Amino acid sequence: MDVNRLLSDDLDFELKRRGIPNEGTVDDKRAKLRARMRVEREVNVSFPKLVIDTQEQLQICNTKLVDLEGEIVSSGQPMAQNEYKRIKSRLIHVYNRLEVVSQPDNESLVEKCLQLLDCLDQKCQIAVPENPAVVSEDPVPLPEPVSHEEDAPVMPSWREEMRRFSTWETTEETMRVMLLWSGITSGVDRIMPLDPGLDDIEMVEDSDLHLIFQSSPTTCTLTTTIILQSTTGVRVRKITPKMHTIITENELEISEELAKLIEKVSNESISTHNVFYLGVSGGSLITFLSKALPSVNTDFSKWKIFFNDERVVTVDDNDSTFGAYKKNVIGKVALDEEQFVQMKQGVSADVAATDYQQQMSLHFNGSFPVFDMLLLGMGPDGHTCSLFPGHRLLEEESLWVAPITDSPKPPPARITITFPIVNNARYCVFAMSGEGKAEMLKRVLIDKEDLPVTRVKPKSGDVWWIVDKTAGKYLKN
Numbered sequence: 294m295d296v297n298r299l300l301s302d303d304l305d306f307e308l309k310r311r312g313i314p315n316e317g318t319v320d321d322k323r324a325k326l327r328a329r330m331r332v333e334r335e336v337n338v339s340f341p342k343l344v345i346d347t348q349e350q351l352q353i354c355n356t357k358l359v360d361l362e363g364e365i366v367s368s369g370q371p372m373a374q375n376e377y378k379r380i381k382s383r384l385i386h387v388y389n390r391l392e393v394v395s396q397p398d399n400e401s402l403v404e405k406c407l408q409l410l411d412c413l414d415q416k417c418q419i420a421v422p423e424n425p426a427v428v429s430e431d432p433v434p435l436p437e438p439v440s441h442e443e444d445a446p447v448m449p450s451w452r453e454e455m456r457r458f459s460t461w462e463t464t465e466e467t468m469r470v471m472l473l474w475s476g477i478t479s480g481v482d483r484i485m486p487l488d489p490g491l492d493d494i495e496m497v498e499d500s501d502l503h504l505i506f507q508s509s510p511t512t513c514t515l516t517t518t519i520i521l522q523s524t525t526g527v528r529v530r531k532i533t534p535k536m537h538t539i540i541t542e543n544e545l546e547i548s549e550e551l552a553k554l555i556e557k558v559s560n561e562s563i564s565t566h567n568v569f570y571l572g573v574s575g576g577s578l579i580t581f582l583s584k585a586l587p588s589v590n591t592d593f594s595k596w597k598i599f600f601n602d603e604r605v606v607t608v609d610d611n612d613s614t615f616g617a618y619k620k621n622v623i624g625k626v627a628l629d630e631e632q633f634v635q636m637k638q639g640v641s642a643d644v645a646a647t648d649y650q651q652q653m654s655l656h657f658n659g660s661f662p663v664f665d666m667l668l669l670g671m672g673p674d675g676h677t678c679s680l681f682p683g684h685r686l687l688e689e690e691s692l693w694v695a696p697i698t699d700s701p702k703p704p705p706a707r708i709t710i711t712f713p714i715v716n717n718a719r720y721c722v723f724a725m726s727g728e729g730k731a732e733m734l735k736r737v738l739i740d741k742e743d744l745p746v747t748r749v750k751p752k753s754g755d756v757w758w759i760v761d762k763t764a765g766k767y768l769k770n
């Protein structure tokens with residue numbers, strides 16, 4: 294569904310369906326919805342339960358379908374691509390809208406909507422883009438299946454696909470379905486033709502796909518991932534290496550490298566969205582930052598700073614991360630206390646986490662947070678934020694900020710951002726030094742052990758490791 298092609302009322306509904314406030318201009322609404330849909334493509338986001346007036350919704354959908362039918366019938370053939378995309382987006386919207394009406398009330402209109410989609414496809418000769426691997430703002434329409442052999446897989450119709458959509462569970466499964474379209478396959482990793490002997494596909498490490506062919510035992514690794522965009526198409530995105538390691542001579546250089554990266558990303562963020570959303574950790578990172586920030590050339594007034602984790606203690610306690618920033622950072626640069634989103638005081642970890650998530654939501658206008666940068670540390674046990682090895686919070690998928698009351702590292706009560714938030718950031722930057730981190734760095738970066746730190750894999754962001762040569766003694770630069 295292409296947000297640009299929806300009407301104001303469609304946008305209102307799509308926002309409401311996601312629990313996002315719909316105030317603002319049509320452009321604001323589009324921007325909010327686009328941002329949220331980008332997240333939905335990357336992570337599983339649950340939709341709130343909507344209270345609707347069934348009859349009213351059915352009436353609205355019916356009117357929209359009648360209008361769209363009129364447009365399809367009166368359009369020329371083949372239909373212009375723009376027209377096709379506009380009507381398709383609006384039909385998909387109606388389909389989404391009907392999904393919130395329970396069965397069987399919605400059945401006849403769902404049927405009608407699917408018929409119109411079929412009809413629309415027949416009216417338009419769908420062009421297969423030369424290389425669908427190039428990310429475009431518009432969904433790539435699924436090309437018609439091309440049979441390569443007599444016994445090529447039988448293609449499910451659009452209608453079946455629509456129905457199956459909600460049952461596709463994994464990217465693997467999605468890929469399996471998508472590979473049936475040669476147009477998509479040819480866009481995968483420098484032209485990989487559909488091989489009728491394709492026997493199996495398996496996911497490796499979240500993004501690599503192994504294509505296994507009957508004809509030869511070779512396994513072919515594709516550094517490509519396919520993201521299901523909507524029922525109207527897929528987006529194929531190349532995954533380029535996104536891991537950067539800098540090994541410095543000493544700790545001072547860590548701060549210098551950190552300063553350069555922070556300057557670049559903060560200025561980029563301010564020029565694109567007029568704010569720099571930064572998440573900071575506690576521990577040794579604070580020392581690096583206190584030396585790095587004074588040399589950063591940026592508009593500090595545009596910074597909004599969150600804590601990746603915070604200990605549930607009073608601000609004057611030595612364990613308080615905000616307390617440590619007050620002592621060591623605020624005052625050295627043009628940042629004031631109000632720019633730090635602070636944990637509520639005098640409450641339990643549970644209440645503090647809920648409150649922190651609400652504050653975060655306000656700052657991100659109700660949308661799923663996309664941090665410009667998270668500055669992270671790594672504990673000697675491989676923890677990051679307050680996400681500890683083997684802890685159930687590693688699997689947390691719905692909370693943005695979670696409480697923890699059994700932290701293995703004192704103090705036990707803390708709040709922490711969770712992996713869906715971490716892995717939605719644009720830059721995740723680790724900074725560390727010293728012998729105490731060397732062994733763990735090897736286990737994370739070379740042995741790739743499953744530890745909290747290893748799970749920092751932002752879906753569309755970069756990971757930077759800035760370490761001194763003592764910590765990085767097992768790594769090659």
Ligand SMILES: O=C1O[C@H](COP(=O)(O)O)[C@@H](O)[C@H](O)[C@H]1O
Nearest residue numbers: 574575576577578670671672678
């Ligand atoms: O407890 C914590 O530890 C980690 C790592 O700290 P470090 O001193 O070993 O760098 C830190 O990133 C986290 O914010 C903190 O709460």
